[in-house]
Amino acid sequence: MTQADLVVVANRLPVDRVVGEGGELSWRRSPGGLVTALEPVMRRADGAWVGWPGQPDIDVEPFEFEGTFLVPVRLSAEDVELYYEGMSNDTFWPLYHDVISEPRYRRVWWDSYVKVNRRFAEAAAKAAAPGATVWVQDYQLQLVPQMLREARPDLTIGYFHHIPFPAYGLYSQLPWRRQVLEGLLGADVIGFQRVADAGNFARAVRRQLRYDTKASGITVPNPDGTTRRALAKAFPISIDAQSYVELAERDDVKARAKEIRESLGNPRKILLGVDRLDYTKGIRHRMKAFGELLEDGRISVEDVTLVQVASPSRERVEAYMQLRDEIELMVGRINGDHDTMGHTAIRYLHQAYPREEMVALFMAADVMLVTALRDGMNLVAKEYVAARVDNRGVLVLSEFAGAADELPSAIRINPHDIDGMKDAILRAIDMPAAEQGRRMRALRKKVLENDVARWSRAFLDALADARRYTQYIAPR
Numbered sequence: 511m512t513q514a515d516l517v518v519v520a521n522r523l524p525v526d527r528v529v530g531e532g533g534e535l536s537w538r539r540s541p542g543g544l545v546t547a548l549e550p551v552m553r554r555a556d557g558a559w560v561g562w563p564g565q566p567d568i569d570v571e572p573f574e575f576e577g578t579f580l581v582p583v584r585l586s587a588e589d590v591e592l593y594y595e596g597m598s599n600d601t602f603w604p605l606y607h608d609v610i611s612e613p614r615y616r617r618v619w620w621d622s623y624v625k626v627n628r629r630f631a632e633a634a635a636k637a638a639a640p641g642a643t644v645w646v647q648d649y650q651l652q653l654v655p656q657m658l659r660e661a662r663p664d665l666t667i668g669y670f671h672h673i674p675f676p677a678y679g680l681y682s683q684l685p686w687r688r689q690v691l692e693g694l695l696g697a698d699v700i701g702f703q704r705v706a707d708a709g710n711f712a713r714a715v716r717r718q719l720r721y722d723t724k725a726s727g728i729t730v731p732n733p734d735g736t737t738r739r740a741l742a743k744a745f746p747i748s749i750d751a752q753s754y755v756e757l758a759e760r761d762d763v764k765a766r767a768k769e770i771r772e773s774l775g776n777p778r779k780i781l782l783g784v785d786r787l788d789y790t791k792g793i794r795h796r797m798k799a800f801g802e803l804l805e806d807g808r809i810s811v812e813d814v815t816l817v818q819v820a821s822p823s824r825e826r827v828e829a830y831m832q833l834r835d836e837i838e839l840m841v842g843r844i845n846g847d848h849d850t851m852g853h854t855a856i857r858y859l860h861q862a863y864p865r866e867e868m869v870a871l872f873m874a875a876d877v878m879l880v881t882a883l884r885d886g887m888n889l890v891a892k893e894y895v896a897a898r899v900d901n902r903g904v905l906v907l908s909e910f911a912g913a914a915d916e917l918p919s920a921i922r923i924n925p926h927d928i929d930g931m932k933d934a935i936l937r938a939i940d941m942p943a944a945e946q947g948r949r950m951r952a953l954r955k956k957v958l959e960n961d962v963a964r965w966s967r968a969f970l971d972a973l974a975d976a977r978r979y980t981q982y983i984a985p986r
């Protein structure tokens with residue numbers, strides 16, 4: 511097997527498996543931002559990507575795809591249930607998002623998580639050339655950095671945490687809290703979305719492991735009694751902003767935006783929510799505020815429509831099934847009470863759409879509602895801003911989303927404060943064009959400057975520095 515100088519390790523491969531009409535199999539690049547971001551870097555470095563092909567029990571040999579060597583990791587149906595749906599998405603996900611949903615601590619899930627993390631670490635160790643850089647992604651793989659370091663002390667190892675890292679009072683619930691910290695500290699650089707996440711991590715390390723932390727540096731003991739330095743720091747992720755600008759400037763996409771407005775009955779204002787159907791996103795809070803505004807008679811369905819795209823996600827996890835039922839009950843009630851023959855209160859779409867359609871929707875929407883109760887970053891907020899090449903539209907943004915740190919010109923809200931959210935929505939609906947322009951220009955400047963290419967460069971540069979600092983000396 512060829513070995514790469516740069517290896518990305520993520521739960522999912524950057525491709526989706528598609529079955530053609532005649533039953534033939536092929537692969538298509540996944541739409542995700544991370545994938546787009548890393549594509550040029552991977553191509554330049556002759557990189558490899560280690561990940562799960564997205565379906566249980568399929569065996570796929572490593573293969574080359576658009577300049578990247580893909581190394582599939584097989585997960586059995588049982589691995590998917592215990593490691594992915596269980597430990598990753600019913601323990602870590604709710605715990606790290608401030609226990610919005612109650613995390614479940616199950617020892618069989620943990621055992622599977624350790625076993626599957628080892629499988630990813632072994633695949634990465636095999637794919638990495640001597641002295642290579644390995645970049646591990648996200649909470650599904652928190653033990654991989656340490657496992658890799660033990661197997662391959664010659665590697666430079668980075669880890670990026672895409673979701674929040676919770677306050678110590680919550681983190682300390684985790685029965686395996688020490689193992690996870692030790693797993694992460696196998697990395698030379700541990701990246702977080704917000705400064706607060708890096709701070710929470712450093713505090714957990716101090717409290718649980720008693721290691722010294724100074725600014726972003728953590729002193730980690732080696733097995734031989736010497737020490738090394740790990741860096742834990744914020745690197746806020748972004749989007750490929752230019753690709754949104756290009757789509758927004760296309761005539762067919764502009765025409766589609768107009769068509770969307772018309773098909774909704776040309777309401778005076780369109781509000782938009784775009785989320786994975788997840789309890790962290792505050793979809794119920796948003797609908798409650800919107801429903802009350804209709805109820806109070808402060809808006810009417812002829813005037814204002816809410817379009818809610820909720821893309822299907824983790825559909826076999828109980829909390830997600832329950833949330834879907836709750837949301838669909840709410841939509842039914844609100845629409846039942848307020849719809850007219852010609853106008854709807856909420857146009858609810860439990861579907862995923864290609865990027866062109868999303869950009870058309872962003873352009874059609876006067877107000878974008880990002881009301882997350884907790885969110886690592888929230889890239890939808892940045893996508894909306896990038897798509898508004900006309901410098902119009904209003905972003906209402908939860909202070910509990912990582913994006914709030916970088917986007918102070920949005921209308922900031924606390925989604926738990928329903929009255930506050932109602933006032934913010936009305937303010938957004940009525941905002942004069944000049945103020946929209948002022949705010950949107952400031953938002954766009956931030957998003958266009960800090961795009962995802964800059965993010966990956968900043969992280970990889972920090973990793974290269976770390977390598978110079980702790981140069982591995984091969985035993986003679």
Ligand code: G6P
Pocket residue numbers: 522648649672673823824
């Ligand atoms: C979040 C996580 C990602 C994850 C994505 C989709 O953004 O940070 O790691 O891939 O959600 O979730 P899924 O479970 O479908 O991979």
